[in-house]
Amino acid sequence: MMQKDARIYIAGHSGLVGSAILKTLKSKGFTNLIVRAHAELDLVDSVAVKQFFESEKPEYVFLAAAKVGGILANNIYRGDFIYTNLMIQNNVIHQSFVNGVKKLLFLGSTCIYPKEAPQPMVENSLLTGPLEYTNEPYAIAKIAGIKLCESYNLQYETNFMAVMPTNLYGFNDNFDLEKSHVLPALIRKMHLAKLLSQVKKDEVMHNLGVKAFAKAEEILNTHGISGKEVEIWGSGKPRREFLWSEDLADACVYIMNNRDFSDVSQDLEQVRNTHINIGTGEDISIKELALLIKEIVGFEGSLVFNTEKPDGTLRKVTNVTKLNDLGWKHTVELREGVKRVYEWYLRTNQA
Secondary structure, three states, X not given: OOOOOOOEEEEOOOOHHHHHHHHHHHHOOOOOEEOOOOOOOOOOOHHHHHHHHHHHOOOEEEEOOOOOOOHHHHHHXXXXXXXXXXXXXXXXXXXXXXXXXXXXXXXXXXXXXXXXXXOOEOHHHOOOOOOOHHHHHHHHHHHHHHHHHHHHHHHHOOOEEEEEXXXXXXXXXXXXXXXXXXXXXXHHHHHHHHHHHOOOHHHHHHHHOOXXXXXXXXXXXXXXXXXXXXXXXXXXXXEEOEEEHHHHHHHHHHHHHHOOHHHHHOOOOOOOOOOEEEOOOOOEEHHHHHHHHHHHHOOOOEEEEEOOOOOOOOEEOEOOHHHHHOOOOOOOOHXXXXXXXXXXXXXXXXX
């Protein structure tokens, strides 16, 4: 159990996951929280990370820092994704060991599972088949993080936990039209289409950060956005699971406070797959998701599914039995979460 004044480092505190963890810790009364912006501490820099740990001596570490992106970014920037994530993990996990961190929580992703993994995906599916090609470099980095935690625990008796969240959404999400995940991308596309249908050219230009509407039209055409319709990659048939980011944060703090590596390893003949899925155990098709977002945003045009674009894995949903058995279950359902994140997007006027 973490003391309220324990020195807690949140790596990646400004991102979707890290900001939710930081907010949750503050709401629960933790007062000695350590954060560093990327400009202050580059986690890829081994020397800088070493100096940081030696100086700050955190007792607990939430490792939420990562280079992330959607299917397009993962497929294009393959070298960046595997190198950056491996370096971040290696540096933070190793220095946590060297500097006697009491407990670390490493956050990965359910993309670690094989493309053809039986659904819902159980933790023991790890390394039983080939990965989805488009995000293979990112997935391999995250698998390495799991194994690094397990290996240090077995050799050095550290207490490093690993959790694999499903698709996340929430405040501070990335709404970039090229690099974001499907849910925030759809929200922004629908919002822009709605503005176009209402002939609000100034708001469209402000949203896109351009000064000429001709430039805005060029960007919109590239992404299949008009006042009458929104193009969506793929058939709309793939099914995905989505978890509210603050639910994930609550699960992470719960596990850090109440569970240890021994809780997920003590009954295993060979210690492996000790990571924990974090999700809802419920999925929805991309078409159903798009229709839900369309309704909440208030866009009255059409949805066009471009079947020449890739679908990716047809179904991805987690088995959350281990998580539920450890004493935690999600609370925010998808409709409520999408409504919250769209209202936040409007308030912050994300560009």
